[in-house]
Structures are given as C-alpha cells and as structure tokens.
Amino acid sequence: EAQVTQNPRYLITVTGKKLTVTCSQNMNHEYMSWYRQDPGLGLRQIYYSMNVEVTDKGDVPEGYKVSRKEKRNFPLILESPSPNQTSLYFCASRRGTSTNTGELFFGEGSRLTVL
C-alpha cells in the first residue's frame, strides 16, 4: 500500500529536549516536505526536499532542521524545542520536482506538545 509513515504520532516533551520526527515514504517519490498545521493559520511549509541531499527552507523554518540522506526518509529535527513549536506536523511526498503538479501524499500527522 502506498503510504507516508510518520513517527511518533503523539509526543509530549519539555523545552530544550531534542527530538526527531521520522518520515518515510514507499512510493519512490523525489519530492518530500514538512508542514505544520495550526488553528487559523492553515498548513505552512517548514522545509522541503527535491531529492536526496537537496533541501531548502519553506515559510517557517526557524527552529527546525531536516536531512535527506536516503530517498525514502526525511526526518524533521527539533534541536531545542520551544512551546511555540507545539503543533500538528505533516510529512508529504510527491513524484517529480517542485515544478510538477502531481498530488501530494500526506502522512497521518504527528501531534507535538512542548511544555
């Protein structure tokens, strides 16, 4: 089954404790992206990657890091989480590069709470 898998789905942590949210896709997609979804603000892009070893900032990259060492994986790293990073996070992927109009496939989401 084609899917994007995120882990963990739910996480409560404390300020400053480094954490990683993993994302893996099994569709051999070149493009992967991370979004955060907040009430009243909609989906906002954090980082994206057009292919292995190619990453770039989205609209709200501050406080986040990513890496793309393998085509299928695109982890999101919060080096020193703060309460304003409490949010619902989605990983997404699609075939092709950023100029492609192919549909995005989303993961189930990771709800993060930073105390």
Place this chain on the structure above:
Amino acid sequence: EDQVTQSPEALRLQEGESSSLNCSYTVSGLRGLFWYRQDPGKGPEFLFTLYSAGEEKEKERLKATLTKKESFLHITAPKPEDSATYLCAVQQKRGGKLIFGQGTELSVKP
C-alpha cells in the same frame, strides 16, 4: 502577495442539502489548484487538480470548478460521510510552491 482564502470557515448542512465551498486566490502565475479533504486526526487526502479557467472535475457528489480568481467545490445531496475539512491550495508556476487556504469545515447532519 500570493494568498488563498476559503469561505465559509464552517458550513452545516442537512443531509441532501446541496451547497458550495469557495476558494478565492491571488497568485503570480497559477500552475494548478488543488482540493484536499481532511478528516479529524488524519492527513489531507487529494481530491482534484484543476489547471485552467473553465475546467471542471467530478468525483461522486463533489464537483470542482475553476475561474481566473476562484474555485468552487460543489457538493450535491451530501451525506454525513462527506463531513470533513476541505482544503484548497494553489501551486505557483514559478518555483512550484503550494499555498494552502485555511479550510472549510463541513458538517452534514442526518
């Protein structure tokens, strides 16, 4: 500034009561407009892509249309299982960035 505005924010319908959701956009070069459905606790699920004014797409009770300034998602004779948040997004021609609207939360009561 490129932006997407969806209205209404929330819509309550009785089963069988047809209606439309609106997505207004301003973008410097439209590559495509997307509609997604999002159920509570789930990731958005792709519904349609529209590329040019006048284009229409249909799927079961849903029909999406596109003009140069807005898109409509028409829901004909909705059922309770159509209850979800519907997201609209536009893709910029230059760079391919997706810009999402804030969504319309649809509730269909039996």
